[in-house]
């Protein structure tokens with residue numbers, strides 16, 4: 001009735017990724033129907049790494065629980081793990097059953113589609129504001145934007161509050177969800193398999209395996225081209241942060257604590273806890289422009 005596949009390279013690869021798992025389902029359109037489900041994450045270069053996939057009868061409590069039980073069997077539970085998906089109730093229920101201490105986060109795109117359905121008037125005016133709020137790195141920024149939302153349409157604020165800030169806002173998330181604000185990567189997998197999903201189940205599985213094998217091969221090849229230990233996307237982030245850092249003034253308070261003046265705004269960087277009051281150092285888990293300014297000063301002293 002159900003099928004679950006986690007190939008060995010997926011299981012080994014997950015050990016090298018942040019433990020953020022995105023799940024989604026897509027209907028099969030062949031004679032036997034059923035739903036294709038997948039779990040995936042982003043690797044150290046920012047490419048999609050499929051973790052597990054399978055076929056279930058439909059998205060319901062039993063089938064998703066079964067999927068997560070097998071996922072747990074293959075991947076275990078990791079510290080600071082989280083699951084991101086649309087707000088399908090069965091997924092939320094299954095996560096809380098199989099992984100009681102792992103938070104479930106909403107895909108902000110799906111959440112916003114719901115808001116738009118109920119409050120059509122605010123759809124255009126608040127869309128950018130909502131995404132800025134979901135992605136905010138600092139509590140102050142979040143509060144400031146939320147105040148704006150409240151002034152414009154307090155029903156939207158009520159709805160978002162009821163959904164639970166910790167479910168969709170980066171700054172309220174109990175476990176770091178990194179850059180995984182949407183379940184986009186799972187939909188990317190589904191969109192690569194549109195035609196294949198019309199095949200009978202067994203015939204469908206082979207192109208899935210081939211697709212994932214191709215990705216694996218291509219991503220490995222790309223990874224050999226990098227000239228540092230960082231994957232390309234993160235190398236680019238560092239370069240951008242480095243460029244931003246060039247005009248900042250750094251004032252040490254101790255050997256690990258620094259004040260950084262960034263265009264009139266003052267930030268505090270702690271090298272021991274790897275934090276910055278801009279929020280990015282600890283959430284991106286890569287030095288922000290302020291931390292780089294500090295490192296540059298240390299290097300030149």
Ligand SMILES: [Zn+2]
Nearest residue numbers: 276278288290
């Ligand atoms: Zn910073």
